[in-house]
Amino acid sequence: MTRTRPPERAPALDRPSTTLPAPPGTVVTVDAVTRRFGDVVALDDVSLDVGSGELVGLLGPNGAGKSTLLSLINGQRRPDSGTVRLLGGDPRDAASRLGLGVTPQETGLPATLRVAEVVDFVAGHFPAPVPSGDLLEQFGLADLARRQTGALSGGQKRRLAVALSLVGRPRVLLLDEPTTGLDVGARQALWEAVRGYHAEGGTVLLTSHYLEEVQALAQRVVVIDRGVVRADAALDVILRRVALRQVVLTSATDLSAWPGVVRTAAGAPVPAGSDGGARQTLFTADADALVRDLVRADVDFRDLEIRGASLEEAFAEMVEPSAPVEGADR
Numbered sequence: 001m002t003r004t005r006p007p008e009r010a011p012a013l014d015r016p017s018t019t020l021p022a023p024p025g026t027v028v029t030v031d032a033v034t035r036r037f038g039d040v041v042a043l044d045d046v047s048l049d050v051g052s053g054e055l056v057g058l059l060g061p062n063g064a065g066k067s068t069l070l071s072l073i074n075g076q077r078r079p080d081s082g083t084v085r086l087l088g089g090d091p092r093d094a095a096s097r098l099g100l101g102v103t104p105q106e107t108g109l110p111a112t113l114r115v116a117e118v119v120d121f122v123a124g125h126f127p128a129p130v131p132s133g134d135l136l137e138q139f140g141l142a143d144l145a146r147r148q149t150g151a152l153s154g155g156q157k158r159r160l161a162v163a164l165s166l167v168g169r170p171r172v173l174l175l176d177e178p179t180t181g182l183d184v185g186a187r188q189a190l191w192e193a194v195r196g197y198h199a200e201g202g203t204v205l206l207t208s209h210y211l212e213e214v215q216a217l218a219q220r221v222v223v224i225d226r227g228v229v230r231a232d233a234a235l236d237v238i239l240r241r242v243a244l245r246q247v248v249l250t251s252a253t254d255l256s257a258w259p260g261v262v263r264t265a266a267g268a269p270v271p272a273g274s275d276g277g278a279r280q281t282l283f284t285a286d287a288d289a290l291v292r293d294l295v296r297a298d299v300d301f302r303d304l305e306i307r308g309a310s311l312e313e314a315f316a317e318m319v320e321p322s323a324p325v326e327g328a329d330r
Ligand SMILES: Nc1ncnc2c1ncn2[C@@H]1O[C@H](COP(=O)(O)OP(=O)(O)OP(=O)(O)O)[C@@H](O)[C@H]1O
Pocket: 037, 038, 040, 041, 042, 060, 061, 062, 063, 064, 065, 066, 067, 068, 069
């Protein structure tokens, strides 16, 4: 099982998780949770703590278990085994959810209610809501306050859905693919809103298919795949840990199996170019050593470039079937 903790705490790999009290400052605790849907194991013995003020990106391919995890944290579903705590309580108690803001993947807005009416309706459930005018202004929806939500564009609906998650001044925000379908400008505006919320001390757990979104926002990245936490680390640690560099060069020699080359970009044999050379992208943990080695071996190459790996490449490495599970390694 993978037991992971917020960054400020020491790893706790070897302690039985069921006996661990939630560390101080923890706002979300997921402890040894398994959740099945029939034969599908959506989450398999997952443990994860989120500390107050963290901004955590949850990454994983389709069907990895991300939404299921959020649905357990927001009290929509119960785990089959294990426990989930939200702000020190059971997420299925309404009192625990008073400090929670949620933007689900799909939002069913009441089509005949006006934008401001929906905001007021949701605000009515919280003791000290953000004034609706301020919220609509912040999300660029002020001009649409009187429009029925059924007449909003997809992007406007998405903005409203995220705005609604903030109306109750939550301590914890769960965002399930918050910017799907948004254009670049709207996405940037939403990122600003999330950053602003976080800068004021809010805790965010967000899933995203946009790796650049996680890279832009998250301080900590949890990679989940087939119901298992594959890695959990600070963003820069994830990037450094995978630490694959791309050595891009043109050579007539197929270097895909050269010592130190983890894989090539396409993972396919190198086609020969008309001049006998082919452009090759070689992934390696140590670009300097690889290049030195090629020079020593008198391999003929030209147009050398060395690039860092993106989060996307790091992610692909981590969810490969043979990838080791890396927990609590921050
Ligand atoms: N209500 C359900 N009934 C049956 N199977 C379900 C249900 N909800 C989720 N699953 C299954 O559980 C697994 C995890 O699904 P989940 O929606 O949590 O993945 P995800 O990581 O959020 O995927 P995506 O990125 O595509 O949204 C998938 O195999 C999914 O088909």
